[in-house]
Each structure stands twice: as C-alpha cells, then as structure tokens.
Amino acid sequence: MMYASAPVTQPAADTKDEVMQKAVVFTAVLLSILGGTLSVVGLERLIRGRFTLFSMVRFLLRSTFLLFLPLLSYMLSHAEGEGEGEGEAKKGELLFVLLWLILIELIRKKVDAMVAEGSFSRVASRFKLASHSDxxxxLVWIGYLIYSKVDSKSKKAMFVILWSLAAAKLGQRVLNEWKAQDSLSAAGSANIIAGxxxxxxEEDEKKHQNGGNSGGSSTATDNPMDRCDYVVMGEEKLMLKEKKKKKKEKSEVFITTPHCGYGVGRFPHDQDELKHVHLCIDDHDKKAKSSLVTVKDISKKLGRFPCSNTRPSFIDHMCRLCFSFSLFKLLRRRFEHYPMVEVGSKMSRRxxxxxxxxxxxxxxxxxxxxxxxxxxxxxYQAGVPVVMSAPWLFIINFLSSLLFVFVYFLAAILITLYAAKEEGIVTYSIVTLLLMVTLLAIEITDFLTAYLFSNWFLVHLLCLYVRPGGCMWNLVGKPIICCFIAYRLLVFYSLRLFLRLTGRPVDEKKMKMRQVSVVQACEPIRKFAAWTSxxxxxxxxxxxxxxxxxxxxxVISLPLDIIGWKWNDIPVNTITEIILACHLATELLEAKAGDKPTKTKKKKKKQEEEPDDDDDRxxxxxxxxxxxxxxYLVxxxxxxxxxxxxxxSDKYEDVKSCLKQEASRGRHRSWSSTWCCPWWRGSxxxxxxxxxxxxxxxxxxxAVRAGVELFQQVTNKQDSAAAAWKKLADFWTHLLVYLAPSNDVEGHAKVLASQGSDLITCLWAFCTHAGIKRRSPGPAEMNADKLRVRAGNNPRP
Incomplete structure (x- = not known):
C-alpha cells in the first residue's frame, strides 16, 4: 500500500502547480487584453459619449485583477516552499513574485478607483489620510519581504530602488489629494463662484435700475453668448492675497450672500439652510481681471479665430463647450450646498x-x-480634481510611471538572466511583461482621456488663448495652442471616420432615451423586449x-387640463398614478391605431379637411x-x-398585476378558438x-380604471385621431417638464454616477439654472381624506 501511494502524491502536486501556473498566465493575458481594450474604448468614449463599452471593460478589468490577487498569494507561498526544499534552485521564482507584488501595488489604486462611484459632495475633494493606510x-509588508527573502546585496539594492519608486508614487498620490483640497480652482471653486x-x-441689477442693458446693446445679429458674464476659468485670481489684505487697499470689495445661514429654507428661492459666503476681491486689479475668462470673452475673441470671417461650426462647438463648462461650475454649488443666488432672477432666466x-x-x-x-x-472621479488644481502634478505622475516601468523592465531582464537555467522562467517573464503592458495601458488611458484629449484641457487651452499676453506670447504661445487644437480636431475626425467605416457612425446630436411599456411587460412574447429598451x-x-x-x-403646473382632466374628476391622487393611467391610455390608443401611418398623396380638399399624415406621425x-x-422613470x-x-414601486406592481390578470383571462378565452393566431391572442x-x-x-x-376611462373619453370624442395624438403629445411634453424641477439632489447624483446624463437630469439641470419649479399642491390635492374616498370605489360624480 505504501509503494502504491508514493507515486500518486507527487504527480498530484505537480498537476496542481501546473494548473495554478496556467491560471496565472491566463489571468495576466486577460489583464493585458482588457488594458489594451480600455485604451481603445477610452478614446472611443471621448467621441461616442456615455453609451460605450468603457464601463463594462473597467468592471471586467477590476474583476480580473481581484482574481489575480489570490493567485499571487499562492505563487508566493509556492516559491517559498520550493526555496526551502531546493536551496537556490527556485530563487528566481521568488524574485519574480516579489516583482509582481511591487507592480500590483501601482495597479491596485488605479483599478480600485475605476468602478467606485464618486461622491457628489464636498467630501469628494477632502483629503483623508485614513484612505491611504492600507x-x-x-508597502511596508512588501519591504519586509524584500529585506527577509532577498539574500544578494545587488539584487536587494535593485528591489530597494523599485520599492522606493513605488513609495514615491504613493507620496505623489497623497500630495495630489492634498493640493486638490487646498486648490481654489478645484475644491474651493464652488465657494468663489457663489460670491x-x-x-x-448686483451689477446686473444696477444696470437695469439705471435703465441700461445688462449685456450691452443687443441687435438681431448679436450672439447672446457675447453678453454672458458666467465665469469659465480664473475665478481664483479674484481673491485678495494675504499681502494685499494686510494693506487694506481702497479697491477692496467685500462680497457676501444675503438671506443665507438662518433657519430652514427651500431651494431654489429661499436658501436659508446654506452658509453665508464671504469674499474679498480687488475691484481694480487689472491683472486679476485679465486672468478671469468669461463666456463673453470666449465668444467674442474666438470670433476672430484665424481664417474665420464667418464663424465655422467647430468654433461654435468650442464656444458651447466653454458655456457648458461654466454651467458645470454653477451646478456644482447645488451638489456641495453653496448658495445659488442668481437662481430665480431675471438674469439667469434670460x-x-x-x-x-x-x-x-x-x-x-x-x-x-x-x-x-x-x-x-x-x-467627481479620482483624478480630475488633481488635473484642475495643478496640471503639472498629473504630468509628473505620468512621467514617473514611465520611469518606473523603464526601471522595472531592466530589473525583469536582470532577474531573467539570473534565473535562466530554472524551469518555467520563460513563463514568469511573460507574466511580468503582460503586467507591465497592463500598467502602461491604464496610465496611457488616464493621460489621454483625463488630460490630453479631455474637454477640460481643451477649455483650458481656449482660456489661455483668449487671455491677453505679451508680444512673445502672441507670437509663440497662441500659434502653439492653435496647432494643438488643430491636431486634436484631426485625431477626432480620424477616429470618427474609422468608426464610420466600421459601421458605427457618430452623431453628437443623438440622445438616447430608455423605454418601458407596462402593456408589453404583461405579454409573454414581448416581455423581454419591454425590460428596458x-x-x-x-x-x-x-x-x-x-x-x-x-x-x-x-412655475409649472400639472398639465391635466390639456387632456380634459381635473383633480376632482379622476380616481387617482398621486403623480405616479397619473403617469400610470395616462401611459395606459396612450398604449391602448397606440394598439388601436396599429402600425404607423405611411405617407400617401391626397387631394387638396382632403388635405384641407384632415390633418397631414406627417403631423399625425x-x-x-x-x-x-x-x-x-x-x-421607465416609474x-x-x-x-x-x-x-x-x-x-x-408598489403602484407599478399593482397596475402590472391587474393587467396580467386581464391578459391571462384573454388568453384563456382565445384558446377556445383553435384557429386563432398568437398575435390575435396577444391583442x-x-x-x-x-x-x-x-x-x-x-x-x-x-390607475387602470382611470387609464381605460381616459382612453374611452379620447376615442368617444368627435375629434380626429390626429387631434387626440396632438393632445397626448402636448400632455406628455408638459408632464415631463413638470417632473424635471426637484429638490432631490441625491437622486439625480445617483443616476448621474451610474447611468450618465439622462433626459430628466438634463431638464433638471436646466430648471435649476433657470429657477423653474413645480407649483405647490392645491387644497384639493392636499385633502388626503377626500382623495382616499375618491381613490376607492366611490368616485365623485
């Protein structure tokens, strides 16, 4: 028995080692493939927007990386066991594993920040030392392993250099977060923008009181952006420095936001729950004012762009990009709870x-x-505040990563030469190379997408271009900026051409909208199509x-009068039930109308009597x-x-259950006719x-009862089908605008972090800037007892 069992144990261990080595190689190959894919998809995302595979690739990369960590732990224990049994025979394997441990620490922080959703609050820009404790x-544990496991002084010195570079990278991350927290152009920007x-x-109100135009004289050919004083960049230059504060110059202007800091208020007009903002600026500092770039400056000075007597489309695009960046700075105050004093004013609406x-x-x-x-x-991602606070920190971070990869590559070559005679060293060298490719791919993707080709960097360049400068700046600096912008446009148009040739054309005007049909969700055949298209x-x-x-x-009111409903006439009492009822009526009208009408030539008399098919469609x-x-929102x-x-959620499930029961009854009735087709059974x-x-x-x-009654009411009227569709189109348009204003900042932050710029969030941002809000509920809507009675089986006649 002992003789029979001896040869079985060793092959089993060898087989396990081979399986684990293959798993390590497979995981490293997968990491490098996903890293390369991340670079390609990251550039594509700059052009195609949110709806790309970028998020999915980041998720798979992080999952694969987490799978590599236990494999790495096994390889470390395996290398130590082999070293104890065979002396110097397997020391090369241990050295490679130590190399992987150092490299993994550089990749870990990048990968961990990929899927984590940023916090849309002031906490996101605060430095926390505890977050770097792990x-x-x-890093200390890896240093101990290097000290205890590496015997040769030359190899130990090489590992100490690599470990020092990894520690320097950690120090850079700490410095980056610290600088971003103290930067007035990043974390402190919201406070300055509020002031x-x-x-x-105040200046706009003074101009109106004096009878002047706030933006200057306007004509029919004026561009409205030429009169917009919203800041794009340089607001931190307005702050008085400590030396000037001590002098107490006469040009000092003290700014404070009134009606804030007392009691409890409600956004957007009564902002009493927010803190006062106090700023001291120098009203006569020409250098600070020249550093401040507004939308007006961008729009006027880009009109004189070389070779542009009439403004080209890409110039208009860059002006709109700067305007959207200024709106982003204004909207940040909403998430970080700073006063938005202009909201509700005539200026913001205009x-x-x-x-x-x-x-x-x-x-x-x-x-x-x-x-x-x-x-x-x-x-609100990891690296962007660093880029906004000090771009040179981001560049130094990227260059230090290239230096680390270069030194790491030399170390990998030396260890390969040292352990050339060991079995399986080629495999370890390949894994090391693949991990370096992964790190390079992640770093290059961050550098290209978060800095070099990012919209933020383009806005920064445009602000540098419009700022006044000396003779050398005009002769050297501005032409270089123009060349880089031209190069960026060339790269983007080349990528668009490539996407078009591969059958994926890009149209920036397109905007995706998700759809859910409660009627289709009740039909077995179309149930999966109705999930979220x-x-x-x-x-x-x-x-x-x-x-x-x-x-x-x-102020926006609930648009029930468009379809002829009033609160006292319907058996529903919440916005959710109104959406469900009107959606059901729209779906039934769609089912009754059948296929979409096609264009047909009609006589002139018939066209005068009936609406045009195009308008109906x-x-x-x-x-x-x-x-x-x-x-879909519901x-x-x-x-x-x-x-x-x-x-x-409960009301949606109640309506869906009720419709499912009716659909089940309809299918049971249709089974009695064996000749009927499935499509007839479904309808x-x-x-x-x-x-x-x-x-x-x-x-x-x-809600189902109200929806059927609305459908019957619409179809029983003498109006044509085109008139009914027009009423429903106006109703849903006004209802969507009615739903947009909201105080639920956290809800929009959650959707924005997970799904991007949805239609309702875009409308919410516009309503926030323009000061549009929903009308407060009236007496009939607030009377809960009466509504409960009407919601039952005793509707008001």
Whole structure:
C-alpha cells in the first residue's frame, strides 16, 4: 500500500502547480487584453459619449485583477516552499513574485478607483489620510519581504530602488489629494463662484435700475453668448492675497450672500439652510481681471479665430463647450450646498433662454446640457480634481510611471538572466511583461482621456488663448495652442471616420432615451423586449420640450387640463398614478391605431379637411416615446419621481398585476378558438380592455380604471385621431417638464454616477439654472381624506 501511494502524491502536486501556473498566465493575458481594450474604448468614449463599452471593460478589468490577487498569494507561498526544499534552485521564482507584488501595488489604486462611484459632495475633494493606510501597510509588508527573502546585496539594492519608486508614487498620490483640497480652482471653486455670482447679479441689477442693458446693446445679429458674464476659468485670481489684505487697499470689495445661514429654507428661492459666503476681491486689479475668462470673452475673441470671417461650426462647438463648462461650475454649488443666488432672477432666466433655447436648435441645447453633466460626472472621479488644481502634478505622475516601468523592465531582464537555467522562467517573464503592458495601458488611458484629449484641457487651452499676453506670447504661445487644437480636431475626425467605416457612425446630436411599456411587460412574447429598451430621442420631441420650456414661466403646473382632466374628476391622487393611467391610455390608443401611418398623396380638399399624415406621425411618436420614458422613470428609476420610492414601486406592481390578470383571462378565452393566431391572442385582451364597461371598471385597480376611462373619453370624442395624438403629445411634453424641477439632489447624483446624463437630469439641470419649479399642491390635492374616498370605489360624480 505504501509503494502504491508514493507515486500518486507527487504527480498530484505537480498537476496542481501546473494548473495554478496556467491560471496565472491566463489571468495576466486577460489583464493585458482588457488594458489594451480600455485604451481603445477610452478614446472611443471621448467621441461616442456615455453609451460605450468603457464601463463594462473597467468592471471586467477590476474583476480580473481581484482574481489575480489570490493567485499571487499562492505563487508566493509556492516559491517559498520550493526555496526551502531546493536551496537556490527556485530563487528566481521568488524574485519574480516579489516583482509582481511591487507592480500590483501601482495597479491596485488605479483599478480600485475605476468602478467606485464618486461622491457628489464636498467630501469628494477632502483629503483623508485614513484612505491611504492600507496602501502604506501593504508597502511596508512588501519591504519586509524584500529585506527577509532577498539574500544578494545587488539584487536587494535593485528591489530597494523599485520599492522606493513605488513609495514615491504613493507620496505623489497623497500630495495630489492634498493640493486638490487646498486648490481654489478645484475644491474651493464652488465657494468663489457663489460670491462671484452675487457680484454679477448686483451689477446686473444696477444696470437695469439705471435703465441700461445688462449685456450691452443687443441687435438681431448679436450672439447672446457675447453678453454672458458666467465665469469659465480664473475665478481664483479674484481673491485678495494675504499681502494685499494686510494693506487694506481702497479697491477692496467685500462680497457676501444675503438671506443665507438662518433657519430652514427651500431651494431654489429661499436658501436659508446654506452658509453665508464671504469674499474679498480687488475691484481694480487689472491683472486679476485679465486672468478671469468669461463666456463673453470666449465668444467674442474666438470670433476672430484665424481664417474665420464667418464663424465655422467647430468654433461654435468650442464656444458651447466653454458655456457648458461654466454651467458645470454653477451646478456644482447645488451638489456641495453653496448658495445659488442668481437662481430665480431675471438674469439667469434670460441667459438660459437666449443662449440655449432661442440661440440655436433643440438638439444643440440638449448637447450643451449633456456636456455640462459630463463635466460634472468626470469631476467627481479620482483624478480630475488633481488635473484642475495643478496640471503639472498629473504630468509628473505620468512621467514617473514611465520611469518606473523603464526601471522595472531592466530589473525583469536582470532577474531573467539570473534565473535562466530554472524551469518555467520563460513563463514568469511573460507574466511580468503582460503586467507591465497592463500598467502602461491604464496610465496611457488616464493621460489621454483625463488630460490630453479631455474637454477640460481643451477649455483650458481656449482660456489661455483668449487671455491677453505679451508680444512673445502672441507670437509663440497662441500659434502653439492653435496647432494643438488643430491636431486634436484631426485625431477626432480620424477616429470618427474609422468608426464610420466600421459601421458605427457618430452623431453628437443623438440622445438616447430608455423605454418601458407596462402593456408589453404583461405579454409573454414581448416581455423581454419591454425590460428596458433604448431609442434615440426624436427631434420632434426635443423641439416640443424646448417649446414647453419657453412657455412654462417660473412655475409649472400639472398639465391635466390639456387632456380634459381635473383633480376632482379622476380616481387617482398621486403623480405616479397619473403617469400610470395616462401611459395606459396612450398604449391602448397606440394598439388601436396599429402600425404607423405611411405617407400617401391626397387631394387638396382632403388635405384641407384632415390633418397631414406627417403631423399625425410626429405627434404620435412624441406621445408614445415620452409616455414610455415616463414609465421607465416609474419602473426603473423611482427616486426621480416626486412620490415616495416604495409607493411608486408598489403602484407599478399593482397596475402590472391587474393587467396580467386581464391578459391571462384573454388568453384563456382565445384558446377556445383553435384557429386563432398568437398575435390575435396577444391583442384580444387589449380589445376587451378598451371596450370594458363601467360596472367592470369599478373592480379594477384605480390607475387602470382611470387609464381605460381616459382612453374611452379620447376615442368617444368627435375629434380626429390626429387631434387626440396632438393632445397626448402636448400632455406628455408638459408632464415631463413638470417632473424635471426637484429638490432631490441625491437622486439625480445617483443616476448621474451610474447611468450618465439622462433626459430628466438634463431638464433638471436646466430648471435649476433657470429657477423653474413645480407649483405647490392645491387644497384639493392636499385633502388626503377626500382623495382616499375618491381613490376607492366611490368616485365623485
């Protein structure tokens, strides 16, 4: 028995070692592939926007990295065991594992920050020493392993150099966070912007009181951005330095935000819960004022861009980019709880209407809002505050990473030559090379996407271009900036051409919108398609939303009067139930209408009597897409609906359960006819729901009952189908605008961090800047007892 068992134990151990070595190689190969893919997709994301595979690749890279850590622990224990048994025979394996440990510490911080969602608050820019304690502990442990495991003095010196470079990288990260916390252009920018906007608002009110125009004389050909004083960069230069504060110059201006810091208030007009902002600026400091770059400066001076008598489209794009960056700085105060004194003023309303709604088409306005939210989302990531506070720190960080990789590569070659005779050293060399490729890919991706080709860096260059300078700056500096901008445009257009050739054209005007249909969710055949599909927001929908924003004013009311409903006439009492009921009515009308109408030539008399098919199709598209988007908010993002999240989810499930019961009854009835096709079976229950009588409706869920009644009310009227679709399109447009203003900053921050700039978040940002809010509930809506009675089976006649 002993003779038989001896040869079985050794092959089993060898087989386990081979499996683990193959697992290490496979994981390293996967890491390098994902790192290379991250670089390609990262550049593609700069052009295609949020809806790319960038987030998925980062998630897979982090998961693969976490898988590599236990494998690395096994290889370390295996190398130590082999070293004890065979002396110097396996020392090379231990040296390679120590190399991996040092390299992994550099990759760990980058990978950990990839999937973590940034905190949209002041805490995100605060330096916390405790967050680096685990890094310090691991680095000390690696230093102990190097001291205890490496015997040769030359090799120990080589590892000490690598360990020192890794420690220097850790020190750089600590310094970066410390500088970002103290920087007035990063963490302190929101406070300065709050004081600056107070100053701008006061100046605007003085000009209006004196009978002048706040932005200067305006003509029909003026660009509204030429009169916008919103700051883009350089606001930190306005602050008085300590030396000037001690002199107490007469040019010193003290700015404070009134009506803040006392009691409890409510955004946007009563901001009593926010702190006072106190700033001292030098009103006559020409150097500081020349360093301050506003949207007005960008718009005017880029008009004189070389070879541009008439402003080209890319110049307009750069002006809109700077305007969106200024809006991002203003919106940051909302997340970090600083006063937004201009909100609700005539100035803010005028700027948002002129620069966004009336200065261009609807797609352009939504593009500006999307870029603003992209700036906001990127700012609350790990590296962007560092870039904004001191760009040279980011460049030094990248160059030090290249130096580390170079030294690391030399160390890997020396260890390979030292352990050339050992078995399996080629495999360890390949793994080391793959890990270096992964680190380089991550560093290059960060450098290209967060700095060199980022929109932030382009805005920074444009601000440097428009700032006044000396003769040498005008002759040397500005041409270099123009060359880099031209190079950036060339790279981007080349990538767009490549994407177009590969069948993935890029259209910046496109905006995705998610869809959910509660009717389709009740049908087994179309259930999976109704989970959450994406469609492109139609131009007609954007135009309708912009028109609704123009007509809204400062206070938006619930648009039930558009479809003929009033609070006293419907058996529902919350916004969620109204959305569910109107969505069901829209879906039933869509099912009754069948396929979309096609263009047909009609006689002139018939065209005068009936609406045009194109208008009918446009209104129908707007109504159905916005209806399903609002249902997506109810079903998937209940935190963005005014009602409580649990209530929203419960009401959605109640409506879906009720419709599922009706669909099940319809299928049972249809099975009696064996000749009927599946499509007829799927639509028979809808037809029965459309024709349901009042005695049956009394037993239905209140939202379902209200939806069927609204559908019957719309179809029984003498109006044409085109008129019904127009009413529904206007209703859903106004309802979406009604849902946009909100005090729920955390809900939008959560959606923005996980899904990017959604349609409702873009509208919320616009309403925040323009000071638009929802009308407070009236007496009929606040009377809960009466609403409970009406929500039951005793509707008010």
């Amino acid at each position: 890094e310090v502990t691991r 600056y906007m107070q100053h701008v608002l 700027v948002m209407v002129e620069c966004l709604l009336t200065a261009g088409n609807a797609s352009r306005a939504f593009r500006v809002l999307q870029m603003e939210l992209d700036f906001l989302e990127n700012y 994406q469609v492109t927001v139609a131009t007609d929908a954007k135009v309708a939303i912009v028109k609704s924003l123009l007509d809204s004013g400062e 446009d209104h129908r598209t707007v109504a159905t897409t916005l209806s399903r988007y609002c249902m 079903a998937r993002v209940p935190e963005l609906v005014p009602d409580d999240e649990r209530w929203v 028979s229950w809808k037809q029965a729901l459309m024709e349901m009588k009042e005695d049956r409706l009394k037993d239905m869920e209140p």
